[in-house]
Amino acid sequence: MTDIEINKKKDKAEVILEGEKLGDFNPQQIWDLAEELRDYTIANSESFSEIPIQNISVGNINFNVHPLNQPDFWNLVNKGDWEPETYAVFDRFIKADTVFLDIGAWIGSTSLYGAQLAKETHAFEPDPVAFSELKSNKEANAEYSWAKKLMIYPKAVSQFNGTAHLGSKNNGGDSMSSMLFADENKSWKVETIDLDSFLKAKNLEGQPLFIKMDIEGGEYELLPSLKVSLQKNKTFLFLSLHPEFLLQSIRAETNGKFRELKTRIAFFKKHNRLIKSLPYSKIQHADGRPINLQKQLIKALFLGKFPHTILGFS
Template sequence: MKNVTKNDVSFNVSDDKQFAYFWHTVFPNHWEDFTFEVLDHFLHPDRNYLDIGSWIGPTLLYAASLAKQSFGVEPDPVAYEALKANIELNQELKEKITTINKAMSFKSGTMNLYKRTRFGDSSSSLVRSLSDDFQPVSVSTLKDLVSDYQITDLSLIKMDIEGGEYLLIPAMRKYLKRYKPPLYLSLHPEFLKSSMKKRCPNSSEKKLQKAYFKKVKKLIQSLDMYDYIYLSSSERIEKSKLVQALLKNDNPIELLFTTTSFNLKQS
């Protein structure tokens, strides 16, 4: 067992060899600092938190110290077992965490979860990219998930699902438009592009670019209920410039969608 600390929050994690490097070296050293600023700002002891793509628990365990109830969704079988093991080492937080061994997408039922290198490495996805190896997993829509687990009064939704966001976000539009919870979204354009090439190997680059543009545009249009969009630098980006900015970027990018204006660094 190892105790780890981020900002003023500490919790215990397993010393599992597969994840030891992350907990010992990556997590303490400015890993996703902006993500934790977002958690610090939005999470509240009287409201709930939804973590879609919890992996082995760095954001979920952190959030459990700040939110009323934290719901963690993770379909990867290896990551999910590690997540549960880590939660068991934190009895004071355990009652405040609900784990859900599912993926989320545009439908409920069963879909294939593809590994990228190996399961548990934080890159498994519903979109097939580098590997053809998959495992069937249970899948839920947001509508079914909030109904089944009685999830209400969310102060924040965090989503990091390795390309699956392009399938899920349009299906969430009705819920997001009604409740407008702050949304912290990780986009993985390279995953989507790799998947499109793999599915359509004979398509021209121009045709693939056109299809990719439609996917990006649909995702952003599905989030038009939010007035403010922030980059991980905490700088605001205008809606009119977002699609073009995303089309020029193949690296993962984090975006915060909110209905209120604020300077996150000073919040």
């Protein structure tokens, strides 16, 4: 890291960079300078031979990232304002003997944290734009021993080994890519991997697993196919659901009379099928409150709503 020293001098601050005094600045000058330097760095990032590193601190966990593509997001994480309940769940369930499977790792905000808690971490991110950032952020932590326990894969966990199409309503890399958007103009053919095959290949069968799944709507097809695997392995499942994406997808494919009624019925059936695939005695919200699944199914049918996170364990 760059050696920057700031010393208080009455109503100004003395700024020293690498032993050289830059000058005395008042608060407004410091603020403006910081903003201008940040904006300049972001705007000219591709012309630099070196990529700046930001150290992120979440509770007692620290990790490095290359922040330029997502500066506002990483500042949010660093302030503790991004999904604190997610990190609280990790602290509660990921132990030193746990294998952490991060299915839908995006750019590493969960993988880089969980990798410091778990025995080993396997992170899957099929969006090529996001995976490039995930790889870069992992490499920013190469000096730490825990980074060697983090394995990353540019693949989608699926019902089969093969290929599938992943799409984005934008340009990718924004955490919103989904197989529900495979028909969008921006799409990619991605490699898929079956979870059972992966666990067997990595000799992970029978080991305690913590699975975080956040795949932007793809969970409705994937999770029911994992029922047997979830039953035979000791698993904790932290599931992010995207009911609004599913409702949008169903509505777009539904035509004719009673379109909205047929949409709600299909929406209900998808969630009912998903619920039946959960082999857990305890189903909770991220904050620990129990979820009444029958009540939520009624809301799915009549209101087109469903919880966005589900924590399952026995």
